[in-house]
Amino acid sequence: MEEQKKTQGEAGGDSLFDGGFDTAVPERPWATLKRLWHTAQDQHLRLLVVVLSVVCYTALAIAAPYYSAGIVDLLWENIQRAQGLGEAFVVTWRQGGREIFVLLLLYLGSWGFYTLQSYLMVGFAEQLNLRLRREMSEKLHRLPLSYLDSHQTGATLSHFTNDMDKMSEAMQYGILRLVTSVVLIVGSVVMMFRFNVVMTLLFLVFTLLSMVVTKLFSGVTLRRASRRQQALSQVTGLVEEAYSGRVVIKAFCREQASAGEIHRATEELAQATEKADFMMNAINPTVRLVNRLGQMGIAVFAGWQLLSGQLTVGVFQAFFQYVNQSAEPLTEASYVINSMQSALASAERVYRLLDAPEERPNPALPQRVDRARGQVEFRHVSFGYTPDRPLMKDISFAARPGQKVAIVGATGAGKTTLINLLMRFYEVDGGQILLDGVDTAAMTRENLRDNFGMVLQDTWLFDGTIAENIAYGKPEATREEIIAAARTARVDFFVRTMPKGYDTVLGGEAENLSVGQRQLLTIARVVLRDPPVLILDEATSSVDTRTEIEIGKAMQALMRGRTSFVIAHRLSTIVDADLILVMDQGNIMEQGTHRALLAAGGAYAALYNSQFAGS
Numbered sequence: 001m002e003e004q005k006k007t008q009g010e011a012g013g014d015s016l017f018d019g020g021f022d023t024a025v026p027e028r029p030w031a032t033l034k035r036l037w038h039t040a041q042d043q044h045l046r047l048l049v050v051v052l053s054v055v056c057y058t059a060l061a062i063a064a065p066y067y068s069a070g071i072v073d074l075l076w077e078n079i080q081r082a083q084g085l086g087e088a089f090v091v092t093w094r095q096g097g098r099e100i101f102v103l104l105l106l107y108l109g110s111w112g113f114y115t116l117q118s119y120l121m122v123g124f125a126e127q128l129n130l131r132l133r134r135e136m137s138e139k140l141h142r143l144p145l146s147y148l149d150s151h152q153t154g155a156t157l158s159h160f161t162n163d164m165d166k167m168s169e170a171m172q173y174g175i176l177r178l179v180t181s182v183v184l185i186v187g188s189v190v191m192m193f194r195f196n197v198v199m200t201l202l203f204l205v206f207t208l209l210s211m212v213v214t215k216l217f218s219g220v221t222l223r224r225a226s227r228r229q230q231a232l233s234q235v236t237g238l239v240e241e242a243y244s245g246r247v248v249i250k251a252f253c254r255e256q257a258s259a260g261e262i263h264r265a266t267e268e269l270a271q272a273t274e275k276a277d278f279m280m281n282a283i284n285p286t287v288r289l290v291n292r293l294g295q296m297g298i299a300v301f302a303g304w305q306l307l308s309g310q311l312t313v314g315v316f317q318a319f320f321q322y323v324n325q326s327a328e329p330l331t332e333a334s335y336v337i338n339s340m341q342s343a344l345a346s347a348e349r350v351y352r353l354l355d356a357p358e359e360r361p362n363p364a365l366p367q368r369v370d371r372a373r374g375q376v377e378f379r380h381v382s383f384g385y386t387p388d389r390p391l392m393k394d395i396s397f398a399a400r401p402g403q404k405v406a407i408v409g410a411t412g413a414g415k416t417t418l419i420n421l422l423m424r425f426y427e428v429d430g431g432q433i434l435l436d437g438v439d440t441a442a443m444t445r446e447n448l449r450d451n452f453g454m455v456l457q458d459t460w461l462f463d464g465t466i467a468e469n470i471a472y473g474k475p476e477a478t479r480e481e482i483i484a485a486a487r488t489a490r491v492d493f494f495v496r497t498m499p500k501g502y503d504t505v506l507g508g509e510a511e512n513l514s515v516g517q518r519q520l521l522t523i524a525r526v527v528l529r530d531p532p533v534l535i536l537d538e539a540t541s542s543v544d545t546r547t548e549i550e551i552g553k554a555m556q557a558l559m560r561g562r563t564s565f566v567i568a569h570r571l572s573t574i575v576d577a578d579l580i581l582v583m584d585q586g587n588i589m590e591q592g593t594h595r596a597l598l599a600a601g602g603a604y605a606a607l608y609n610s611q612f613a614g615s
């Protein structure tokens with residue numbers, strides 16, 4: 001449920017600056033900020049330059065209007081004097097020119113510092129993202145499978161994409177906006193007070209009013225944005241479901257029902273988006289309207305003071321420069337604050353991933369087993385995925401080098417779990433697993449897994465050539481070695497029929513590989529690596545009989561001379577096994593050879609007889 005909520009929030013998390021409103025709120029904003037500060041420790045100098053640049057920018061931005069007031073008054077006086085004398089008005093270097101030049105420098109300086117701080121912050125944000133992305137990708141490899149198994153892929157991936165984007169945007173734009181706005185507003189208001197108290201009070205009253213309006217609007221906006229996020233994640237979920245279940249949907253002729261559901265969800269999304277976007281678009285004009293009304297009031301008052309000689313033209317225009325300078329950031333305040341909140345919430349999610357408990361560290365003085373003979377033993381092993389639900393209570397068996405061990409049992413019996421423990425994807429709770437007499441817990445995981453080769457039903461091929469895919473476990477393999485492995489795996493023939501043979505790129509062109517061909521390729525991969533112990537998950541129903549025979553032969557060739565663990569789905573293929581483990585509810589019910597188990601007349605015999613009763 002918790003996870004569902006999390007992904008929903010993430011799925012719909014539009015960026016603020018695209019006009020979206022994010023509802024995510026950080027749980028511990030100050031602690032997260034402190035941690036971000038720590039993560040960016042190699043960039044503190046850059047931040048110091050940014051701070052200096054912000055100070056210079058705001059100082060210039062506050063000084064420029066004040067300075068301009070004097071210039072305008074000076075020019076105004078000169079114009080009037082020239083008119084009084086009937087002369088043409090000219091600006092010379094001594095009379096106004098120098099001041100205009102200085103004003104130009106002030107404006108240019110403030111532009112320059114603004115550009116500098118933006119440039120530095122873009123670099124800062126990207127460097128920070130780079131660091132976090134690197135830490136996350138390293139972390140992913142240190143996380144135990146239990147973490148990855150219990151977290152949705154989409155949610156984990158969104159830390160690399162959505163969360164990073166939000167943080168980057170907030171840092172490039174949000175932080176600067178926030179800091180410069182606060183300083184600019186405070187500075188401008190101080191200057192405004194120096195010019196005219198009544199006009200400043202008038203401005204503050206209308207500013208307060210526009211803030212109240214913003215607050216009212218943002219409450220409704222947040223609610224509507226949240227509804228839109230829910231609707232969006234529902235549509236995403238349904239489309240994903242329709243895509244992944246496309247074969248079943250077609251087989252049951254449920255296309256119309258599925259399309260209907262998506263249609264309904266998209267209609268809801270359209271309505272929710274309409275409402276949310278209307279609110280989003282309505283905020284700015286409304287706040288601006290309030291601001292304009294305020295400015296009108298100030299203008300009328302200022303005009304009256306101007307006419308009565310209590311205000312100069314220069315101060316009049318300078319005052320309005322300050323009004324504009326402060327009104328704009330105030331209008332955007334709620335967006336900026338929201339963006340900062342959502343970025344901090346993203347940072348929290350990223351740190352939560354980085355803080356997740358890791359695999360138990362490898363032993364400090366590990367024992368090594370280089371190229372095992374293949375003696376594998378389980379001694380009183382117990383295990384549960386969760387501490388409160390033990391699955392395996394006391395498992396013991398031994399396989400001698402070169403033996404074929406078949407694992408059978410109904411679905412959920414614990415066959416995969418046994419392999420998970422053997423490979424140390426999960427750690428045992430009690431007992432020992434030994435490889436050539438060495439406790440696997442005393443070895444490093446890398447050393448242990450170097451001794452194993454796995455062929456799973458879920459084949460995994462990556463974007464790359466067939467040759468690269470076969471050489472995945474031994475990148476330095478020569479072309480001859482790759483071809484020899486392909487021959488053993490009975491894959492050479494069909495690879496040669498492909499347009500570019502071993503250089504055919506999978507990925508774009510991988511769709512034209514059948515499930516069986518994909519599996520043969522993964523067998524070739526293991527053949528090339530030549531491990532002493534094998535784990536094979538027998539193909540079930542997704543391949544045709546001829547391919548199944550091919551795979552069977554390839555597996556036979558692979559198993560020769562190696563200890564092999566075969567998760568068997570058809571009892572016919574395991575009659576020659578040296579040891580059959582019959583599993584049920586996580587435990588081994590019976591073990592022995594096919595003959596011995598049949599003779600014992602227990603669960604295996606019953607299963608065997610039921611499978612072959614009709615044949």
Ligand SMILES: Nc1ncnc2c1ncn2[C@@H]1O[C@H](COP(=O)(O)OP(=O)(O)OP(=O)(O)O)[C@@H](O)[C@H]1O
Pocket residue numbers: 146149385386391409410411412413414415416417418586
């Ligand atoms: N990652 C996991 N977290 C919690 N429970 C799990 C996990 N993986 C498996 N289980 C549970 O452990 C039990 C054994 O599952 P396992 O996958 O080992 O069975 P299996 O014999 O391989 O089944 P199948 O033939 O369907 O693959 C099941 O009850 C299953 O629900």
